[in-house]
Amino acid sequence: MSSSFVRSVVAFCRALRARGVPVTAAESLDAVRALVAVDVSDREDVRTALRTVLAASRHDLTIFDELFEAFWHARSGIESVPSRSHVRSTRPPNADSQASRISLENWMRKGSSSDDVVQVRQASTLEASAQRDLVNLAAGDQQDIERLARRIARRMALKPSRRWRVRPRGRRIDLRRTMRSLLRTGGDAAILARRDRIIRRTRLVVLCDVSGSMELYARLLLRFIHALQNAFARVETFVFSTRLTRVTPLFRRASYAQALTAMGDRVRDFSGGTKIGEALAAFLEGWPELLDSRTVVLLLSDGWDTGDPRMVDEALQRIARRAGRIVWLNPLMGSPDFSPETRAMRAALPHVDVLASAHNVESLQALARHLVL
Amino acid sequence: MEGESYVTDRSIATAVFLASTLGKPLLVEGHPGVGKTDIAKVLARVQDTDLIRLQCYEGLDATTALYEWNYPRQLLHIKLHEAHGDDPNATEASLFSDRFLLKRPLLAAIAHKGKAPVLLIDEVDRSDEEFEAFLLEILSDFQVTIPELGTIRAEVKPLVVLTSNRSRELSEALRRRCLYLWIEYPSLEKELRIVRTKVPEANEQLAREISAFMQTLRRISLVKSPGLSETLDWAMALVALHADHLDQELVRETLGCVLKDEADLRRVAEQLDQGKLSDMIGLVA
Numbered sequence: 001m002s003s004s005f006v007r008s009v010v011a012f013c014r015a016l017r018a019r020g021v022p023v024t025a026a027e028s029l030d031a032v033r034a035l036v037a038v039d040v041s042d043r044e045d046v047r048t049a050l051r052t053v054l055a056a057s058r059h060d061l062t063i064f065d066e067l068f069e070a071f072w073h074a075r076s077g078i079e080s081v082p083s084r085s086h087v088r089s090t091r092p093p094n095a096d097s098q099a100s101r102i103s104l105e106n107w108m109r110k111g112s113s114s115d116d117v118v119q120v121r122q123a124s125t126l127e128a129s130a131q132r133d134l135v136n137l138a139a140g141d142q143q144d145i146e147r148l149a150r151r152i153a154r155r156m157a158l159k160p161s162r163r164w165r166v167r168p169r170g171r172r173i174d175l176r177r178t179m180r181s182l183l184r185t186g187g188d189a190a191i192l193a194r195r196d197r198i199i200r201r202t203r204l205v206v207l208c209d210v211s212g213s214m215e216l217y218a219r220l221l222l223r224f225i226h227a228l229q230n231a232f233a234r235v236e237t238f239v240f241s242t243r244l245t246r247v248t249p250l251f252r253r254a255s256y257a258q259a260l261t262a263m264g265d266r267v268r269d270f271s272g273g274t275k276i277g278e279a280l281a282a283f284l285e286g287w288p289e290l291l292d293s294r295t296v297v298l299l300l301s302d303g304w305d306t307g308d309p310r311m312v313d314e315a316l317q318r319i320a321r322r323a324g325r326i327v328w329l330n331p332l333m334g335s336p337d338f339s340p341e342t343r344a345m346r347a348a349l350p351h352v353d354v355l356a357s358a359h360n361v362e363s364l365q366a367l368a369r370h371l372v373l
Numbered sequence: 374m375e376g377e378s379y380v381t382d383r384s385i386a387t388a389v390f391l392a393s394t395l396g397k398p399l400l401v402e403g404h405p406g407v408g409k410t411d412i413a414k415v416l417a418r419v420q421d422t423d424l425i426r427l428q429c430y431e432g433l434d435a436t437t438a439l440y441e442w443n444y445p446r447q448l449l450h451i452k453l454h455e456a457h458g459d460d461p462n463a464t465e466a467s468l469f470s471d472r473f474l475l476k477r478p479l480l481a482a483i484a485h486k487g488k489a490p491v492l493l494i495d496e497v498d499r500s501d502e503e504f505e506a507f508l509l510e511i512l513s514d515f516q517v518t519i520p521e522l523g524t525i526r527a528e529v530k531p532l533v534v535l536t537s538n539r540s541r542e543l544s545e546a547l548r549r550r551c552l553y554l555w556i557e558y559p560s561l562e563k564e565l566r567i568v569r570t571k572v573p574e575a576n577e578q579l580a581r582e583i584s585a586f587m588q589t590l591r592r593i594s595l596v597k598s599p600g601l602s603e604t605l606d607w608a609m610a611l612v613a614l615h616a617d618h619l620d621q622e623l624v625r626e627t628l629g630c631v632l633k634d635e636a637d638l639r640r641v642a643e644q645l646d647q648g649k650l651s652d653m654i655g656l657v658a
């Protein structure tokens with residue numbers, strides 16, 4: 001295998017990392033080994049093999065496919081790859097692959113500055129201004145929010161369950177198991193079996209509507225979520241308007257402002273219309289593993305939906321089956337003459353456990369007890 | 374693999390090939406009933422080797438998965454030796470030997486002699502996080518230390534297949550340690566080929582209609598979308614009823630083979646009542 005081909009593979013792994021797929025060094029190595037084992041003159045073989053080695057989840061597959069097209073296309077334009085015959089692209093570069101290509105070019109120019117993420121600016125002027133607003137949020141409530149988040153995070157992480165489990169160094173002696181072990185040895189050499197309460201860790205899945213009508217409230221809640229996630233709680237965050245984007249990794253950044261900047265770059269439909277049902281369905285299809293009986297699903301939306309309310313009904317019903325609790329935060333509830341009249345809200349109500357408002361810090365405080373299962 | 378009547382496609386074949394070539398565990402995900410577990414079974418048959426299966430469940434711990442000492446038998450052993458008035462030291466020495474060791478699946482796979490076995494770790498998402506961490510350790514070294522016996526190292530690395538239904542999130546570390554295969558629901562052609570292969574008694578028309586019907590069902594949003602195993606169950610049921618094509622009455626009576634949720638049943642039955650069966654199997658017409 002030629003060294004430039006190896007270089008291509010390594011570069012491709014880096015590009016994957018830049019898109020958030022944490023490819024390990026061992027995997028890059030395996031990728032090269034895998035290509036030795038298959039027929040590299042067959043583009044499809046190369047693709048399937050690399051997919052198997054470099055992707056580790058279904059989401060990775062989507063990113064992989066997108067990048068694979070863009071990458072080999074871009075590579076062949078920038079530097080001549082010896083086995084060019086199988087690197088032909090069958091698809092003209094669309095907006096997406098164009099963007100990935102820019103990111104790749106940036107990365108290549110940077111040379112070997114390794115793992116840093118290349119930000120691709122592709123937001124329109126309108127989206128950019130929305131994002132500037134977000135960053136410049138007046139920070140009066142900031143400390144309150146962060147303190148609250150830490151308190152809730154602690155409760156979410158340390159809630160003891162009523163069930164017991166075997167723990168070698170548990171606080172209580174497990175009499176039944178001790179007796180059983182005595183039976184085995186005929187009464188000699190007693191080993192005390194111990195048990196302790198299971199610590200139930202609640203997981204929070206946040207689905208935040210960032211469409212135009214929600215802009216103000218989304219800022220407030222996302223700040224809260226950001227603080228919560230950074231206080232060691234298990235939080236998964238998604239934002240949606242017409243489509244769903246997972247922003248959990250972006251929120252792992254040091255500051256909220258950084259997280260927002262990254263999100264502004266990544267989320268393309270900030271402040272657009274809303275399709276709640278489709279967003280929920282996309283969540284169910286893409287991340288079902290996040291839902292179990294210890295999960296609280298927090299949905300933040302005003303319910304102004306341009307999609308099909310039947311989809312909201314179906315998707316929420318399926319989420320309700322698997323999740324521990326569904327909390328819908330509707331900031332419009334803050335106004336005295338509110339009633340859940342929108343079609344999406346009405347479709348959703350039968351499946352929602354808690355409907356609450358979230359228009360200020362006090363309402364977030366009231367929310368705390370609903371977030372711990 | 375096709376020789377073992379497992380209808381495969383390129384991504385599955387590549388993944389299995391690479392798993393055995395690179396010697397890495399293969400993590401298989403996909404909707405229920407698309408044949409995840411069967412991959413391991415067929416692999417064992419193709420390679421003509423043993424299949425060792427570890428079924429995961431909540432609360433599964435290292436001892437149940439790895440090894441246990443056979444206490445009752447050891448006790449019996451001691452009593453027998455006492456009765457003969459044997460040397461206590463000799464008795465003790467013989468106490469912790471291979472014959473009193475109950476090998477659970479993981480140890481069985483590691484201590485396996487001869488040809489590398491296939492180790493199937495089924496529904497790994499059902500086990501706890503602690504067990505997953507333990508598994509990760511085993512999968513990287515393929516060696517176990519038993520205090521009384523010493524370290525047992527795998528002579529031949531078993532071929533490991535893990536399956537997951539995505540009911541829980543697996544750790545990134547485990548994911549990255551494995552090759553990854555996502556199995557999609559089969560296309561109409563693939564499903565048809567599977568029905569023909571697995572239920573050869575079904576005639577061509579029936580097989581086509583069944584496959585098309587299943588494809589349609591998966592497009593409706595149901596609580597529990599039927600997998601391939603449902604397709605095959607249903608095909609076998611229909612063959613047993615001597616059916617040679619689908620009609621409304623027959624579908625209604627046997628729908629329970631395919632749909633396992635009351636709401637789904639009602640929903641599809643409604644569609645049937647509206648005379649939509651011909652639409653639902655129209656894909657082949």
